[in-house]
Amino acid sequence: MADHYDVLGVERTATPDEIKKAYRRLARELHPDVNSAPDAEERFKAVTHAYDVLSDPGQRQSYDRGPQAGFGGGGGGGGAQGFGGFGDIFETFFGGQQGGQRGPRSRAERGQDALLRVEVDLSEVIFGTHRDLEVDTAILCETCEGSCAQPGTHEVTCDICHGSGQISRTVRSLLGNVMTSSPCGTCRGYGTIIPAPCVTCQGQGRIRARRTIPVDIPAGVDTGLRLQMPSQGEVGPAGGPQGDLYLEVKVRHHDIFSRNGDDLLCTLEVQMWDAVLGTMTTLKALDGDVEVEVKPGIQSSEVLTIKSRGVTKLRGGGRGDLKIGIQVVTPTKLDHKQKELMKQLASAHKYPAPSLGQFQQGLFSKLRDRFMNA
Incomplete structure (x- = not known):
């Protein structure tokens, strides 16, 4: 078997970076896609195998010690030099490649x-x-x-690992000869190579x-x-x-409607005289028109509930409700005649004078609470 250092054309003292550069140069030169020489493919495989060994610190150390260290099989002595590292031993006995998935x-x-x-x-x-x-x-x-x-082409069996997807080696340890495995660097553990991607x-x-x-x-x-x-x-x-x-x-x-669970919420502005006298109005809902009855004497923050005009329930079927919060609008711009009519109305009904009372929360706070409880 050719020496891996000779195959890559580097000295035995070459650094990992020098080994990588040599491999890349040879791989570009010998790759079957760019080199049609009869021996290019075999040389490419040899270069790849040599790089797989020398780029791995543990494998390179074992290779440098020679066959007596247990690289690639073989016995011989060696004492403490025969250790491939405690990592290999633990891989073997506690779920490494040897104890895990086998095959490609x-x-x-x-x-x-x-x-x-x-x-x-x-x-x-x-x-x-x-x-x-x-x-x-x-x-x-x-x-x-x-x-x-x-x-027209197909994958072929890797001739480095012979289709196993693994490269095995024997390491001598205090426990005896230990067989460890690592993925094949040529086929990357697949067991096959695709010559023509x-x-x-x-x-x-x-x-x-x-x-x-x-x-x-x-x-x-x-x-x-x-x-x-x-x-x-x-x-x-x-x-x-x-x-x-x-x-x-x-x-x-949405500018008008909001959502609370499966219910739809909105606010309906009612003019003061409609709140006093009552009225019928049509509300353009998201799924069509809704007839809404405003009863006489309705107050701001009251909530009208239209059953089953909300959102369809994600689970369980049926629909939520449409809840309409009332906001009575007080007119701010009245002409002289309208003001006189309002004065006549006020004099005809003896309303109590304004007086202090308990603090009341704002309209939107009231609506929120009533929306939740309606």
């Missing part, structure tokens, strides 16, 4: 989950809505269909593209709610299963 790992992995934020109007929350969302995401490569290889996806089995995702947003959602859409996220490497898509909802502010 799959190229196909689950794709990442994705998070999108979608804004909806308050009117759309009442009955739910539909969206066609345009997203940039990872999709399956149509050229190789996730195989990562150029059409797909040019469309660069051997990834997936590409970035824009796609449309139809989404049905249920009724009753509220700001901050996250909806999970299984298997609508990104396609995984090598055509692996898709991750999940999460939609985070934001309900846009």
